[in-house]
Amino acid sequence: MLAKNRRxxxxxxxxxxxxxxxxxxAGEDAAAEELTxxxxxxxxxxxxxxxxxxxxxxxxxxxxxxxxxxxxxxVRFGSGAExxxxxxxxxxxxxxxxxxxxxxxAGLDTPCRFDVVAxxxxxxxxxxxxxxxxxxxxx
Amino acid sequence: xxxxxxxxxxxxIDGYIVRVEVDASNGLPCCSIVGLPDPAVRxxxxxxxxxxxxxxxxxxxxxxxxxxxxxxxxxxxxxxxLAIAVGILAASGQLALDESVREYILLGELSLDGRVxxxxxxxxxxxxxxxxxxxxxxxxxxxxxxxxxxxxxxxIPATDLGGIARRLAVGGLENACAEGEPAAGPExxxxxxxxxxxxxxxxxxxxxxxxxxxxxxxxxxxxxKRALEIAxxxxxxxxxxxxxxxxxxxxxxxxxxxxxxxxxxEALEVTRIYSVCxxxxxxxxxxxxxxxxxxxxxxxxxxxxxxxxxxxxPGEVTLAHNGVLFLDEATEFRRDALEALRQxxxxxxxxxVRSSGAVLFPAGFTLVMAANPCPCGYxxxxxxxxxxxxxxxxxxxxxxxxxLLDRIDLHVExxxxxxxxxxxxxxxxxxxxxLKRVTxxxxxxxxxxxxxxxPSNARMGREHIRRAVRLxxxxxxxxxxxxxxxxLSMRAYDRILKVARTIADxxxxxxxxxxxxxxxxxxxxxxxxxxxxxxxxxxxxRPTSRQPARPMRD
Numbered sequence: 264m265l266a267k268n269r270r271x272x273x274x275x276x277x278x279x280x281x282x283x284x285x286x287x288x289a290g291e292d293a294a295a296e297e298l299t300x301x302x303x304x305x306x307x308x309x310x311x312x313x314x315x316x317x318x319x320x321x322x323x324x325x326x327x328x329x330x331x332x333x334x335x336x337x338v339r340f341g342s343g344a345e346x347x348x349x350x351x352x353x354x355x356x357x358x359x360x361x362x363x364x365x366x367x368x369a370g371l372d373t374p375c376r377f378d379v380v381a382x383x384x385x386x387x388x389x390x391x392x393x394x395x396x397x398x399x400x401x402x
Numbered sequence: 403x404x405x406x407x408x409x410x411x412x413x414x415i416d417g418y419i420v421r422v423e424v425d426a427s428n429g430l431p432c433c434s435i436v437g438l439p440d441p442a443v444r445x446x447x448x449x450x451x452x453x454x455x456x457x458x459x460x461x462x463x464x465x466x467x468x469x470x471x472x473x474x475x476x477x478x479x480x481x482x483x484l485a486i487a488v489g490i491l492a493a494s495g496q497l498a499l500d501e502s503v504r505e506y507i508l509l510g511e512l513s514l515d516g517r518v519x520x521x522x523x524x525x526x527x528x529x530x531x532x533x534x535x536x537x538x539x540x541x542x543x544x545x546x547x548x549x550x551x552x553x554x555x556x557x558i559p560a561t562d563l564g565g566i567a568r569r570l571a572v573g574g575l576e577n578a579c580a581e582g583e584p585a586a587g588p589e590x591x592x593x594x595x596x597x598x599x600x601x602x603x604x605x606x607x608x609x610x611x612x613x614x615x616x617x618x619x620x621x622x623x624x625x626x627k628r629a630l631e632i633a634x635x636x637x638x639x640x641x642x643x644x645x646x647x648x649x650x651x652x653x654x655x656x657x658x659x660x661x662x663x664x665x666x667x668e669a670l671e672v673t674r675i676y677s678v679c680x681x682x683x684x685x686x687x688x689x690x691x692x693x694x695x696x697x698x699x700x701x702x703x704x705x706x707x708x709x710x711x712x713x714x715x716p717g718e719v720t721l722a723h724n725g726v727l728f729l730d731e732a733t734e735f736r737r738d739a740l741e742a743l744r745q746x747x748x749x750x751x752x753x754x755v756r757s758s759g760a761v762l763f764p765a766g767f768t769l770v771m772a773a774n775p776c777p778c779g780y781x782x783x784x785x786x787x788x789x790x791x792x793x794x795x796x797x798x799x800x801x802x803x804x805x806l807l808d809r810i811d812l813h814v815e816x817x818x819x820x821x822x823x824x825x826x827x828x829x830x831x832x833x834x835x836x837l838k839r840v841t842x843x844x845x846x847x848x849x850x851x852x853x854x855x856x857p858s859n860a861r862m863g864r865e866h867i868r869r870a871v872r873l874x875x876x877x878x879x880x881x882x883x884x885x886x887x888x889x890l891s892m893r894a895y896d897r898i899l900k901v902a903r904t905i906a907d908x909x910x911x912x913x914x915x916x917x918x919x920x921x922x923x924x925x926x927x928x929x930x931x932x933x934x935x936x937x938x939x940x941x942x943x944r945p946t947s948r949q950p951a952r953p954m955r956d
């Protein structure tokens with residue numbers, strides 16, 4: 264079943280253009296800054312395992328938060344939030360389970376949440392940051 | 403934290419209690435429903451999520467498990483939404499429920515904005531609530547009147563999730579009466595429906611029907627009208643045979659104008675069926691008229707007798723319960739559909755068995771059928787010749803099988819009206835006059851039927867007939883003669899006695915006399931003459947007027 268999703272199994276399989284990667288990196292930095300300002304304690308950034316990568320793991324008001332950051336240089340193809348589709352949600356759920364398992368039994372009994380941070384860098388100056396708390400649940 | 407609430411669902415036409423357990427625990431956020439939910443129930447998650455958010459609460463980002471017990475029966479419908487939503491609010495600590503909530507049933511579908519929408523089957527659920535000792539029921543406001551028909555059950559109407567959540571919070575249920583409950587108490591709702599509140603079985607459930615059609619509209623046909631009157635008075639099954647345009651359909655449609663009013667208990671039964679089918683009038687009022695169902699002849703077997711794979715639904719026979727099922731062009735109906743009528747005709751109910759279990763639907767209806775005597779329609783007409791090849795004639799009415807015809811009490815031949823009949827309406831009997839006689843006859847028979855425990859003369863069994871019809875020696879003699887002459891079946895013999903009993907009721911006579919039996923025998927037309935049911939196929943024996951005008955093909 265895992266093999267169906269190449270990107271899920273082996274991490275980013277598609278080699279993106281350098282410009283896109285730069286946008287992504289800058290977006291994540293901006294998102295981390297915004298989340299910290301909102302009181303999130305960032306525990307991990309770019310946590311990796313054999314299933315892929317979680318952009319950020321944070322703690323917010325006693326809840327463990329898995330954060331997916333989507334940055335867009337242009338909103339022509341939809342906002343970043345729209346890019347987190349059902350497939351990406353399933354991938355994040357799988358990664359979250361892997362992360363929790365790594366923390367032992369305590370991990371499974373932690374209140375958890377999935378947040379999506381959409382970063383819009385289409386305009387010069389400060390990027391527009393949209394934090395969607397509890398963006399989706401395990402279906 | 404686990405919260406346990408009660409809701410209700412319908413199987414067949416009976417409600418049953420469903421326990422809704424909601425558990426909110428830590429872990430990856432997730433909301434799952436277990437306990438054999440069908441798709442509509444599983445989708446409750448999405449409706450409840452939106453409804454909770456749009457009612458000013460948070461949907462908890464926790465691991466939520468909803469269990470619908472008993473977990474081994476399939477749950478369907480959208481009525482659990484309200485209980486699930488309230489359960490989630492309570493399990494996530496956003497709502498402190500009153501202790502006495504456990505004595506209430508919660509029923510209702512949620513829309514995305516948090517309003518509580520009407521659901522089907524509220525009346526049977528309310529009945530189940532009372533039988534299981536619940537104190538009250540929370541229902542969508544649109545269904546409050548319907549739930550109010552159940553005595554001794556407190557009805558709390560719900561319009562939106564936020565409002566009802568506050569009502570169910572600590573202390574909210576005690577002072578609920580002070581707020582006033584529109585259309586909630588049984589008394590007030592009965593008045594709202596304009597109905598008789600004293601539930602004596604003999605009382606009418608509503609005013610007699612006012613139909614635009616009147617028996618006086620039909621020219622002539624005195625015999626057929628008399629048969630309709632008997633059918634209405636005793637609930638007897640009726641078959642009308644005649645050429646096209648003779649007025650069979652017109653006559654049958656006018657039957658509903660002369661049916662006696664429903665008693666309170668009958669009306670409650672009918673309302674219950676229509677509640678399950680979602681066919682109650684807007685506002686959820688009571689059904690006060692006897693049903694008159696006239697399905698088209700292309701109807702499927704399952705639509706006629708009820709069916710459906712996982713969750714059998716009532717068919718037309720059940721919708722016609724306590725009323726009339728009219729099959730126009732009866733010979734055109736599918737054979738299997740017609741034959742399936744046998745069980746309900748005998749027993750007044752139909753049992754539908756599926757792998758998921760059996761359900762019993764009430765189906766105590768009066769069957770009225772209309773048919774042409776042959777494919778062209780003019781067989782037996784004194785003037786116009788029949789153009790059908792002879793084999794077709796005999797096979798045509800034979801589509802109505804012997805066992806089915808045996809269950810018909812009254813056979814009537816409806817002839818083409820003559821010119822003189824069309825001329826004057828004067829002297830023709832009116833529906834209101836017939837209705838008066840029919841109602842009087844039912845009233846006359848009421849005590850006797852109550853003692854026997856049957857709803858109408860037509861429903862009497864052999865033992866009932868023995869007790870209800872005492873025959874004088876002269877009547878016995880007459881019957882013995884008829885029995886031998888017509889070579890009646892035992893069932894046909896019983897039917898003659900039942901029809902005779904009804905005719906005597908119309909005469910307000912406690913004894914069944916010779917004249918009553920003589921009239922009843924007249925309505926066994928298809929037993930008496932071999933024509934037109936069993937037409938000999940050889941040409942020679944047929945009278946000239948019935949010679950086929952077309953050359954025979956074979």
